[in-house]
Amino acid sequence: MQESGAVDADGLARLQQYLLADTALQDQLVRCWGGSDYVAELCCRRPELLTELIASGDLQRPYQAEELRYKLDALLAEVETEDQLAFQLRRFRQREQVRIIWRDLNRQASMVQTTAELSAMADAAIDAAYQWLYGRCTQDWGVPMGAEADEAPWAQHLVVLGMGKLGACELNLSSDIDLIFSYPCQGETQGGRRSLSNQEFFIRLGQKLIKVLDAPTVEGFVFRVDMRLRPYGQSGALVLSFDAMEQYYQDQGRDWERYAMIKARVVAGDQQRGSELLAMLRPFVYRRYIDFSAVDALRDMKRMIQTEVKRKGMQENVKLGGGGIREVEFIGQAFQLIHGGRDRALQQRPIMGVLAVLQEKEYLPKAAVDQLVDAYVLLRNVEHALQAVDDKQTQKLPEAEVAQRRLAWVMGFEDWAAFKARLQACRDAVQCHFDGVIADPSEQSDEQLDDEGWALFWAGHLSEEDAQARFAEAGYAQPERCSKLVDSLRQGRALQSVQRKGRERIDLFMPMLLAHLAELDAPDEALHRLVPLVESVMRRTAYLVLLMENRSALTQLLTLCASSPWIAEQIARHPMLLDEFLDVDSLFAPPVRGQLADELRQQMMRIPDDDLEQQMEALRYFKTSHVLRVAAAEIAGTLPLMKVSDYLTWIAEVVVCEVVEIAWSNMVARHGTPCGADGEPAPRDFIVIGYGKLGGVELGYGSDLDLVFVHGVDGQRSTDGERSIDNQTFFMRLGQRIIHILNTQTASGQLYEVDMRLRPSGASGLLVNSLEAFERYQQQDAWTWEHQALCRARVIAGSDVLAGRFEQVRGRVLGRERDLDKLREEVVRMRQKMRDNLGTPETAAGTSESSWSADAQFHLKQDHGGIVDIEFMVQYGVLAWSHRHPELYRFSDNIRVLDALEATSLIPAEDADLLREAYKAYRSAAHRLALQNQKGVVGGDAFHTYRQGVCDLWRRLMLEANEQQSGPQ
Incomplete structure (x- = not known):
């Protein structure tokens, strides 16, 4: 087999002799090779290909x-x-x-x-x-x-x-x-x-x-x-x-x-x-009725395509640009979708056949169809001429003069000007008919909100007094502050360094933005949140075009940024998130866990296995974009609290699973697979255990990940690779690799902050333990608070077999019988220590209602009657009674454990209901505060009924039953 790229000189000589006998063939060769470098190069490399085509007669029929x-x-x-x-x-x-x-x-x-x-x-x-x-x-x-x-x-x-x-x-x-x-x-x-x-x-x-x-x-x-x-x-x-x-x-x-x-x-x-x-x-x-609603779908597609055309500078694209191939196809498909259910003649695939039916059945005048057919044939021939050059998927007209002359010659025109005039006439005709069939009538009126006053202000043509008056009239509460903010943006060094095209886009976008902001209830805050976004895309103004061409996207962006400074910061930090606003339906409907996993797997498949940097960037964008969707859905009210935590937890689980996959593949490629006791390569006997909010399916927007790593093979054995290492070292390095991928700061930020302190022996312990060592520590050395933490632990990634073994270990530890007085004493002591160190100072010393005034503060998590009080009572219940009721440790989240405590009559129904409702109310408030970039602290007079109820139950369950406990709480 001849090597690709080599030229067969003898074969070319034979081809030359073959062609000399046929002048018509010579002319055809000149036109073909003159129009296609791909064919010329291929025939030079494989001349027998052309000689065989000529000899067989296939070339001419x-x-x-x-x-x-x-x-x-x-x-x-x-x-x-x-x-x-x-x-x-x-x-x-x-x-x-x-x-x-x-x-x-x-x-x-x-x-x-x-x-x-x-x-x-x-x-x-x-x-x-x-x-x-x-x-x-x-x-x-x-x-x-x-x-x-x-x-x-x-x-x-x-x-x-x-x-x-x-x-x-x-x-x-x-x-x-x-x-x-x-x-x-x-x-x-x-x-x-x-x-x-x-x-x-x-x-x-x-x-x-x-x-x-x-x-x-x-x-x-x-x-x-x-x-x-x-x-x-x-x-x-x-x-x-x-x-x-x-x-x-x-x-x-x-x-x-x-x-x-x-x-x-x-x-x-x-x-x-x-x-x-x-x-x-x-x-x-094909609907059975005449379906005029189909036109709206085509209009939406048209808008999306036009946005892409403008974003990517594809106006000279004969397929996607105005009056191009796609618009001819849209015209035919509009009639197919509207009338195809009743008129079976329209139920065909080729556009030429559809156009013939449109003329025959008088959906369109003959003259219009003739123009569309002529234009379509010309446009497709141009497309073929462009692609024949290098066998590349392109529909863009050339910019170089030589390439233009070549295209005109291939298309049979004397020069570029004549060809371009004919092409433009065809495209104008297509555009005209397209607008008549597809265009939204509302687009014919001026929908632009960038009125003359805002344009004059942004251009610097208004005096300071007039500018402030303009803001005041538009409903801005602090017109002087807002005017100066926008003026500093306009005069800033960043804008001055933007190239001409980018500056033109910004000059179109800013008046529109200011006018849209004026439609909001609180435009001042929204403006302050949007300015950093504008600054972040100064050199990537295609994002502004996206917003200008998709008014619904701009509206949703402003609404979300006005509702949440956290969202505004995320988008300013990651402007590529603006792509998520193109599909409003998916923006407010985040995918469930299975769909998340499939989507991430598909994205990662396109990245080379050895390109860790690109893998890390893809993971960060995936996480950030999906967390944005969850936040958008929560603000829109389409996701309740429990579902928000579910989605945020699912995102983390899917990401951790993919990180384990990457780290494992990398380690196996370097050192081989760990071997079991029989000396044979063992299955992937490794799990990642999620603790805390991750384990309890209660992640928030800024939550870190409490993780513990466990393996299930003999640590003294070795891997089977050429650079073999012992299994324990393998798993230690695997754990380090996982943490590196999750923790490392890249251009897109950090994936997750990882906390490994809940592993056996804490920060001084091994990074990865065998399951046997994990159980030994839990049974012999762990403190009560570590068993409390185990109540919220569950496997989130790794081997299903080892996960099952871990659940058995967890059940044995949590289900053993305990001295209840000692257990209460240790839980209460740990809770008091946390209050002293983490609670609000003015409320940490007591639970009297006098300390719950509007002037005081209530730390939703750490103060009396807060989240941790509820969690500690639930964990006490699991540790105290699981030996008689193993269903208590079946789940790791507080709500379902409370359901189990109620079902077993260990807690009265009214108390369980109070704890559930208080817990959800506190977490919901914490979520809202996180979206406002605020700490989990509210006024001291907030949630008075819930706090009192939680404190009363704490007193009855954890203090009054323990006579040894004394002193103010």
């Missing part, structure tokens, strides 16, 4: 149906390995790309023929690769079987849906392919070395299929594969069953997914079952 598949099957007949499969697929693509580009640039094929053959090539490659891989996978893992009602078990195949241009048979010369994978029903494989669930089988098969098509090799790639259109997007499972697909689109399918599903087509796998799947999904796509 269109293919018949299935001809591409026959050719590919012949190439794959002798393939025995996945590497050989990848090689032959890439060689197949090279040959057909040369042929298709040659015919396209020489206008031997129409635009429709070109896109159809490119799509047929993709179909052949996907299905042939799938069939080969399916055969190999069934040898290894068995055949996936399915059985439905009244059916005998049958062998299942994957259904591969092609979306977008592939689904419509409209691929361009360098298209990505959008795919969705599904399979008929649940079951297990049969006949392999070990059984897998059908889903696991098809996930593995799908991953192999993506790799063989997408992975770049020395021969390039076959097709770049995009799976983001599947249910739940990047966070969703790679493969879903038919039932799961139907359920998703029925319950959660969004308008843009209806738009995407219009073009869905079975391109590989089980065609018959795939047709059944599409029939199941058709009611989601």
